[in-house]
Amino acid sequence: MGTVGKAVSLLEKLGRGAPEAALADLARRAGFDKATTRRLLVSLIEHGLVEQDETTRLYRLGAGIARLALLREAQFPFLRMAVPVVEQLAAETGETVHLSEYSKRGLISVHVVESAKANRVSVQLGEVLPLHATASGIAFLAFTEEHVRAGVLAGPLPAFTPHTIGDAETLAEHIAAARARGHSTGSQGYEEGVLSVAAPILGADGLAIGAIAVAAPRVRIQKGDIERHGASVAAAARGISERLFGRLPGRKQA
């Protein structure tokens, strides 16, 4: 692993778990030498990506991270454009709605509006959702480039619940169905007892850049809810694309 890989890996370790971490703890979790870990951390501190408590010597993510994220949002206002639509969809459905953006490993949940109901689905911000095990992931896969889809179908499909789709064939069917309908459904593939409906958010080139999903406890879903929410979530996804790119992107044939 290159040096920058190690540095980023430390940032991720700092992001998980407790708000602050000790040097030896980080070195252990990352598998680096104490000396190496420390030198990487001081480099990151010098650039504001990490901060250190002067008295406890504990490390935490720095404000430079927030700065980069703000600059990015200024360049590509995904949240600013999408959040109002998410809120609207949450109000319309009364269920938890979450918005995610594609990145290397999977879909990163970037905004969540939780249902007001007592029994509701909860999603952690910044969490990476697996592409094969969530409605959002399947919606994304249905409208992404062939090589990404092929990569997921070829790779391992780890099970998160007993209901997680485990074989590539079934997954391919779900993806094809989602492409045909314009939205996907997920049934307890990631969390037990949760049903979801998701639609892809398409970029200017017609390929998915993220997804929006409605997630509800299984017990609350009535006949017809799936279809109703499916239409709503697909409309919301289109709305976000239009706000971001002006007109609705042409749908790419696969």
Added chain:
Amino acid sequence: MGTVGKAVSLLEKLGRGAPEAALADLARRAGFDKATTRRLLVSLIEHGLVEQDETTRLYRLGAGIARLALLREAQFPFLRMAVPVVEQLAAETGETVHLSEYSKRGLISVHVVESAKANRVSVQLGEVLPLHATASGIAFLAFTEEHVRAGVLAGPLPAFTPHTIGDAETLAEHIAAARARGHSTGSQGYEEGVLSVAAPILGADGLAIGAIAVAAPRVRIQKGDIERHGASVAAAARGISERLFGRLPGRKQA
């Protein structure tokens, strides 16, 4: 400069200017060799901090940045706690209010509510505000550790306008006055024609972690406005500290 420094420097170059940048452009701006620049970028891409448009080959900041920022906000909910107070202060004063957080180089503006008035002060999100030239910076310096304050007083004090405080002695007086009053004032030190009033947001140890400021066009400020806004902004800053840390931190003697 170490390797991680170079990598971070590329991230900052990507954050400034156009939403996407070409390899040769980045190499020139950063002063690195084309080959070096590319290798750093692919490392960053592998970890999701940078993305590349498959067809145009242009680079941009990746969703991994947003992920880290979200994880950080989950660990230390600065925005979640502060934003409502900022909105409230903006409504109360009718002027632009901005919130900033301290980092290595200066105060990073992390949230802004612009005045509804036509003639209003505008602040760029993610911008780094100089500590010696803004009301926020002086408020921060008045309640930070001695060595940080000394470092700023010792270092160069670049002028952004003809009104920027240029000598350490005057700056020290402003800082002392801010410490005595609990809030600071800034007069066209960073942007011409802008008057500001700011107060420090104190951490659990009584030292400043950021600042909140009201900024208005000079022409609109009446007698008494400074004092009124000073009291409001100081109260808002205390409110944020209390929301973040429970009780009001004890004020540290300097």
Added chain:
DNA sequence: AATGTCGTTGCAAATAGTGAAACGATCATG
């Protein structure tokens, strides 16, 4: 006191990063 763990620093060994050059591809320009 003794033992364990912590953060920090120095050093020689080695790995990882470096820049120049060459490549084909692409895009203006004449």
Added chain:
DNA sequence: CATGATCGTTTCACTATTTGCAACGACATT
């Protein structure tokens, strides 16, 4: 249509940065 410039990419020998071990004092626990 040919030319020249610029682009992104790859290779390779060289160098410098990074690395891990070991030792250190400080601290906390036993």
